Amino acid sequence: MKPMKNLLKKATFTAIGLTFAASASADINVAYFLEWATPNQIAKVEKTYDEALGEKVNWVNFASGVAMTEAMLSGDIDISFSQGMAPFVNAINANAPLKAVGIAVVYGAGGDCVVSNASGITKDNASELEGQSVAVPLNTMSDFEFRMTMVNLGVDVSKITVVDQEPADAAVSLTDGQVAMACGFGENSLSKMKEVGKPIFTLAEKTAAGIESYDIVSVSEKFAEENPEALKTFMEVTSQANADFAKDQSKISVIASDAGMSVDKTKKQMAGFSFPSAEVQVNEYLSKDGKVATLLPFMGKMFATAAAPAKADYSAVIDASFLGATPAVAATLESLAERVMSLEAKVKTLETK
Amino acid sequence: MLDFLFTYRGPIVGTLFLALIATIVWAVLYGRKLMRTEKSDAVFGNPERALGGWHWVITGVSFILLLWFYFSWDAARAFRPVAANEFCQVDKLSSAGNPIRSVLPLEKSFLKGTSLLVRENRQLSDLADDLERLGFSDTEKAEAKEIVSLMRLAIVGATSPQYLDASTQTRFVDIESRITALTAKLANEGYPGAPTAAQEEAAANIARWGDSGNEIPYAPATPLGYKFAAAAVEMKAISKDFIKIKNTNEHFLGQVDELKSQIAAFDTKAKAATGLDELLVENRADFFKGLTHVLRRVDDGNIFPPDALNGIQTALVALDGEQKSQQGGLKYFGALMMPGGEIRAGSNSCSEQGSGRWLPKPSDTLRTFVRISNPEIGYKGNPLLWYKMKPFGEMVDLVVPDFISSFVPGDFPRHDENGVVTPNLKSKVHDFVTGNFVSFKVPMPAGHVWDSLIRVVAGLFFGILLGVPLGLFMGLSRFSKGFFDPIIELYRPVPPLAWAPLILTIFGIQDDGKIFLLFMVAFAIMVVSARTGATGTNLSKIHAAHSLGASKGQILRKVILPNSLPEILTGIRIAIGVCWGTLVAAEMLAGTTGIGFVENVARKQSDYEIIWTTIIILGLLGLLFDLMMRWVIDKTIPWRGKG
Numbered sequence: 001m002k003p004m005k006n007l008l009k010k011a012t013f014t015a016i017g018l019t020f021a022a023s024a025s026a027d028i029n030v031a032y033f034l035e036w037a038t039p040n041q042i043a044k045v046e047k048t049y050d051e052a053l054g055e056k057v058n059w060v061n062f063a064s065g066v067a068m069t070e071a072m073l074s075g076d077i078d079i080s081f082s083q084g085m086a087p088f089v090n091a092i093n094a095n096a097p098l099k100a101v102g103i104a105v106v107y108g109a110g111g112d113c114v115v116s117n118a119s120g121i122t123k124d125n126a127s128e129l130e131g132q133s134v135a136v137p138l139n140t141m142s143d144f145e146f147r148m149t150m151v152n153l154g155v156d157v158s159k160i161t162v163v164d165q166e167p168a169d170a171a172v173s174l175t176d177g178q179v180a181m182a183c184g185f186g187e188n189s190l191s192k193m194k195e196v197g198k199p200i201f202t203l204a205e206k207t208a209a210g211i212e213s214y215d216i217v218s219v220s221e222k223f224a225e226e227n228p229e230a231l232k233t234f235m236e237v238t239s240q241a242n243a244d245f246a247k248d249q250s251k252i253s254v255i256a257s258d259a260g261m262s263v264d265k266t267k268k269q270m271a272g273f274s275f276p277s278a279e280v281q282v283n284e285y286l287s288k289d290g291k292v293a294t295l296l297p298f299m300g301k302m303f304a305t306a307a308a309p310a311k312a313d314y315s316a317v318i319d320a321s322f323l324g325a326t327p328a329v330a331a332t333l334e335s336l337a338e339r340v341m342s343l344e345a346k347v348k349t350l351e352t353k
Numbered sequence: 354m355l356d357f358l359f360t361y362r363g364p365i366v367g368t369l370f371l372a373l374i375a376t377i378v379w380a381v382l383y384g385r386k387l388m389r390t391e392k393s394d395a396v397f398g399n400p401e402r403a404l405g406g407w408h409w410v411i412t413g414v415s416f417i418l419l420l421w422f423y424f425s426w427d428a429a430r431a432f433r434p435v436a437a438n439e440f441c442q443v444d445k446l447s448s449a450g451n452p453i454r455s456v457l458p459l460e461k462s463f464l465k466g467t468s469l470l471v472r473e474n475r476q477l478s479d480l481a482d483d484l485e486r487l488g489f490s491d492t493e494k495a496e497a498k499e500i501v502s503l504m505r506l507a508i509v510g511a512t513s514p515q516y517l518d519a520s521t522q523t524r525f526v527d528i529e530s531r532i533t534a535l536t537a538k539l540a541n542e543g544y545p546g547a548p549t550a551a552q553e554e555a556a557a558n559i560a561r562w563g564d565s566g567n568e569i570p571y572a573p574a575t576p577l578g579y580k581f582a583a584a585a586v587e588m589k590a591i592s593k594d595f596i597k598i599k600n601t602n603e604h605f606l607g608q609v610d611e612l613k614s615q616i617a618a619f620d621t622k623a624k625a626a627t628g629l630d631e632l633l634v635e636n637r638a639d640f641f642k643g644l645t646h647v648l649r650r651v652d653d654g655n656i657f658p659p660d661a662l663n664g665i666q667t668a669l670v671a672l673d674g675e676q677k678s679q680q681g682g683l684k685y686f687g688a689l690m691m692p693g694g695e696i697r698a699g700s701n702s703c704s705e706q707g708s709g710r711w712l713p714k715p716s717d718t719l720r721t722f723v724r725i726s727n728p729e730i731g732y733k734g735n736p737l738l739w740y741k742m743k744p745f746g747e748m749v750d751l752v753v754p755d756f757i758s759s760f761v762p763g764d765f766p767r768h769d770e771n772g773v774v775t776p777n778l779k780s781k782v783h784d785f786v787t788g789n790f791v792s793f794k795v796p797m798p799a800g801h802v803w804d805s806l807i808r809v810v811a812g813l814f815f816g817i818l819l820g821v822p823l824g825l826f827m828g829l830s831r832f833s834k835g836f837f838d839p840i841i842e843l844y845r846p847v848p849p850l851a852w853a854p855l856i857l858t859i860f861g862i863q864d865d866g867k868i869f870l871l872f873m874v875a876f877a878i879m880v881v882s883a884r885t886g887a888t889g890t891n892l893s894k895i896h897a898a899h900s901l902g903a904s905k906g907q908i909l910r911k912v913i914l915p916n917s918l919p920e921i922l923t924g925i926r927i928a929i930g931v932c933w934g935t936l937v938a939a940e941m942l943a944g945t946t947g948i949g950f951v952e953n954v955a956r957k958q959s960d961y962e963i964i965w966t967t968i969i970i971l972g973l974l975g976l977l978f979d980l981m982m983r984w985v986i987d988k989t990i991p992w993r994g995k996g
Binding site: 051052054055064066069070073087090091094095096097098099133135138139140158161162163164165168169172173176178179221222225226227228229303305306307308309311313316317 | 448451452454455472473476565568569596642643646647649650653655697698699700701702703704706710717721724733734853854857858861862863942943944945950953954956957958959960961962963
């Protein structure tokens with residue numbers, strides 16, 4: 001028995017030692033999505049982040065933004081790259097100590113609502129959707145896009161049977177004609193949907209309707225307080241990667257293989273993406289009345305529940321100070337004011353329904 | 354009435370908590386007394402020893418409830434409702450010091466400067482090693498080495514106290530004295546003075562702990578709270594000034610400037626070199642990039658002489674000590690009554706972290722349950738369980754197949770020039786079979802719970818209906834055993850979720866797909882248990898029946914079926930449990946209603962109260978079914994285990 005006991009003891013101590021070693025390492029843990037092509041994946045693969053930060057950067061892929069929130073709250077993840085606005089606003093409503101520090105991707109075509117050809121519905125006769133089934137992954141950016149689209153087209157959402165489905169399942173249901181329209185994201189699912197249907201809005205129409213989605217870079221407040229330099233460097237490397245990619249797209253295969261897609265699909269997806277520079281982010285998105293500041297309260301109201309009601313003020317969770325760009329005098333104030341007004345009008349129409 | 358309950362939730366929960374403790378103590382004492390007084394002839398191994406013991410049921414239930422009240426901090430909220438608000442102010446102060454604390458070896462093992470120093474030196478060593486492989490000429494190599502050693506010197510320049518700027522020194526001393534002053538203020542009874550009118554108004558308007566979701570009132574409302582909130586504001590200002598302090602001694606800056614120009618000069622020189630291998634050029638570029646990265650990080654000026662921060666550290670430790678003692682009873686209350694987490698202050702809200710967050714309080718869960726049970730609120734437009742007046746026609750539509758109308762000769766009528774549609778026989782039949790006629794209305798149950806119940810019951814029903822005969826058949830016939838065995842054994846171990854995409858394509862998004870998934874689960878279990886029952890029949894009983902002249906059918910009905918009943922009923926019991934377990938997966942396919950749907954949607958919003966409500970509903974429904982089965986087992990096979 002004796003040697004057995006000793007062995008056990010040793011094993012226990014080793015295990016404890018390993019745990020301590022793991023918790024003592026100062027690595028930076030970043031959450032990201034697969035099938036979501038961004039230029040900083042080149043920097044990720046080429047270890048530019050690790051070099052600039054001087055520390056090991058662990059990239060962990062996640063299936064949903066909600067899981068990213070949970071991981072940030074438990075302290076396993078420091079930075080979430082390209083978390084959707086929907087899970088972020090849900091987290092903020094639930095009092096999670098998180099912050100939006102940058103814009104990862106701006107996309108119009110990353111998500112889409114696709115109507116099947118068989119249904120014969122276009123944006124001109126969209127009210128025919130009333131009484132039919134629509135597949136939507138509830139409480140995601142696609143949910144937001146679905147509702148915004150319906151409000152824009154004057155369709156009564158309460159008369160539509162909304163089926164909660166993941167994009168991959170929604171694509172199957174659309175193909176089989178079970179649903180008249182499917183909303184989703186992810187290039188693989190979307191291209192399957194588009195084989196049997198057409199997006200109800202083109203990219204230009206979506207922009208005109210004010211349906212623009214962006215994924216943000218979010219961090220836990222604690223990480224931002226304790227490692228401001230590291231966060232600044234991270235944002236800097238990301239901006240650099242975006243700028244490099246804008247000049248030279250030869251490394252797209254690196255992105256494709258890292259995102260787990262074919263080069264063609266990656267190209268297609270990235271055509272609908274834009275990656276604003278730090279200056280644009282500071283001035284147009286994260287400024288006091290920028291796009292994020294206007295969208296957050298709007299979405300906050302949309303996703304509010306009894307347990308997590310909307311906040312009166314969301315400005316405290318936006319922090320552009322890590323981008324390293326100085327806000328210029330907003331030359332676009334007028335257009336911003338217009339945006340606010342149009343969004344407010346939409347909020348009102350939503351409320352009256 | 355329920356609002357009344359919620360208003361007085363504190364005393365109610367508190368009384369319940371104490372009552373639960375009393376119950377457990379009583380049950381344990383009662384059990385011990387019973388053991389001493391009760392005479393039992395049953396030897397060890399006799400199942401009779403496990404009979405009775407309802408007091409242990411009470412203990413078990415009380416224990417679970419007690420754990421729930423305790424770890425969800427419901428008990429803490431009942432006994433000290435302001436605790437969360439006070440802890441919120443306390444954490445405001447301690448998180449205000451975070452920027453300073455993270456630099457000092459308080460929570461981490463090393464001083465931040467030390468870790469930075471080690472890191473940069475290691476990277477410099479790596480770069481120096483790389484140097485040999487980059488095809489530099491000897492003079493270039495020497496030059497590069499000089500740069501690396503100069504960089505090391507620059508770091509030393511940052512760490513040696515003799516170069517530390519007097520102004521930086523003063524700023525450190527300033528920070529230190531400000532923290533010390535804050536500590537003194539914190540110890541002062543009168544600090545921060547009477548709350549302002551605005552503060553008092555904010556305090557009067559705050560909600561109670563958890564009035565909406567997991568909200569914790571943010572504004573201070575107690576004397577302790579005012580004190581910590583005021584201190585937090587000051588501490589925040591101190592931290593803000595602290596992180597602005599960079600090591601900017603002349604000596605260090607001079608070295609950095611020199612380094613910058615040297616690296617740049619060396620870089621241009623190295624770039625001018627021609628006729629090099631492409632890979633080598635790339636590696637050289639990497640080398641310079643690495644050098645620049647190290648230089649930029651050193652240039653951040655976050656490395657200070659080893660003892661420069663000692664004063665601040667002592668001051669901060671003193672502040673932490675003072676704030677602990679100022680908390681008084683609160684810290685013991687937190688340690689004792691709020692286990693498994695803490696209350697964290699964010700930039701504009703405070704939140705429970707740890708078990709307080711993911712384990713909603715029983716009283717809140719009950720409130721959520723009552724709220725969504727209200728048929729007018731429900732969840733996502735459907736009630737939990739309610740009735741709906743449905744026209745009789747809908748039932749006709751459900752029962753009578755629609756294709757009957759296509760057998761009626763003739764065409765469907767068209768509208769005429771005046772826009773009038775004259776119905777003919779075909780359209781009348783069509784109207785009837787599709788339930789499109791005026792009919793009386795009957796109340797029908799509806800809602801998430803009902804929908805789930807129907808799915809489970811239907812899956813079970815078909816599973817038993819088809820599974821039991823096939824199982825018996827397989828136990829008795831060589832052909833069917835050999836023929837069906839491979840199919841059933843192949844699909845049985847596959848998890849239901851793996852079937853999901855297939856079922857979605859085959860059955861679509863209606864109920865039949867979900868029911869089929871549940872049927873598959875129940876069917877396999879029923880086949881296996883019926884087969885085991887049939888093969889396990891005592892051969893002598895069959896021989897006896899045979900010699901008494903029983904026919905094949907009689908043997909099956911009178912001997913084999915009763916003898917397999919224990920296995921079949923146990924199989925049903927297992928199938929019920931597994932079906933409820935599979936329900937969430939089934940309703941994930943295409944959710945419109947059902948408990949699994951509610952859970953799937955709530956999961957995406959981290960709405961733990963709803964999640965726990967669904968868990969409890971699922972658990973209770975499972976328990977209800979199991980109790981029913983136990984009753985059935987007791988009634989139909991009382992002889993089990995006695996033969």
